[in-house]
Amino acid sequence: MKSKRIGFGVVAAAMFGFSGVAYAECTTDVAKDDLTDAQVVELYECIKGALREGYTAQGDERATAYQSWGAASTVPGGVGNHGSRFLTTFVNDTGYLEYVRFNDENAKMPVGTVIAKESFNVNKKGLVKKGPLFFMEKVAAGEADEFGNWVYSALKPNGKVMKIKQSFCSNCHANFEGQDALGYPEEDYRIPVFSN
Numbered sequence: 001m002k003s004k005r006i007g008f009g010v011v012a013a014a015m016f017g018f019s020g021v022a023y024a025e026c027t028t029d030v031a032k033d034d035l036t037d038a039q040v041v042e043l044y045e046c047i048k049g050a051l052r053e054g055y056t057a058q059g060d061e062r063a064t065a066y067q068s069w070g071a072a073s074t075v076p077g078g079v080g081n082h083g084s085r086f087l088t089t090f091v092n093d094t095g096y097l098e099y100v101r102f103n104d105e106n107a108k109m110p111v112g113t114v115i116a117k118e119s120f121n122v123n124k125k126g127l128v129k130k131g132p133l134f135f136m137e138k139v140a141a142g143e144a145d146e147f148g149n150w151v152y153s154a155l156k157p158n159g160k161v162m163k164i165k166q167s168f169c170s171n172c173h174a175n176f177e178g179q180d181a182l183g184y185p186e187e188d189y190r191i192p193v194f195s196n
């Protein structure tokens, strides 16, 4: 599915900010591209607590809520998307069963679906860095028609609201035709619930 993995470029680098704070307690001496799935999971387990502490630091309700939602991926993946970060996707009860079908023909997520995506990165020195928490929320027809009735938002690693443009997120997500603008985790990392 390489064709769906659209590069970010300079604009995205500016929008997403690559200055995530290094978290010295989680390190690896394996180069990022050579990490095995098991090693990625290990790094995720190490950073997870600090990551969530940061996201909730400003009291954002969704940053607490998503932690009890179902995960849609098995291993933090998606290197090459969202600023080459490791991503973990969670979906609230309203949308979970529909999301994990990973329908690529006629997906239609129910209104009220909220999707959260944690991110972290590994720098050249092998330090794990916290990344933003991304959200997509499906709203009723008429509320955000221009953007496929999705509202995009994100929190910085310190829990503060990130300034983003709906069009920036939507312009890329709109490419996922038949998937209701969803990118979905890489195939190898999708949670196996339905075979479609």
Ligand code: HEC
Pocket (backbone or CB within 6 Å): 004, 005, 006, 007, 008, 012, 077, 078, 079, 081, 082, 087, 089, 115, 116, 117, 134, 135, 136, 152, 153, 154, 164, 168, 169, 170, 172, 173, 181, 182, 183, 184, 185, 186
């Ligand atoms: C250059 C393309 C691109 C841009 C720009 C982009 N995304 Fe994504 N997004 C993706 C891809 C690809 C995935 C699937 C990645 C994965 O999980 O491996 C994804 C996944 C997501 C998900 C998980 C739901 C899904 O689509 O499966 C959320 C939430 C999300 N993005 C939010 C945002 C927000 C908020 C912005 C703007 C700040 C944004 N995205 C900008 C490509 C993009």
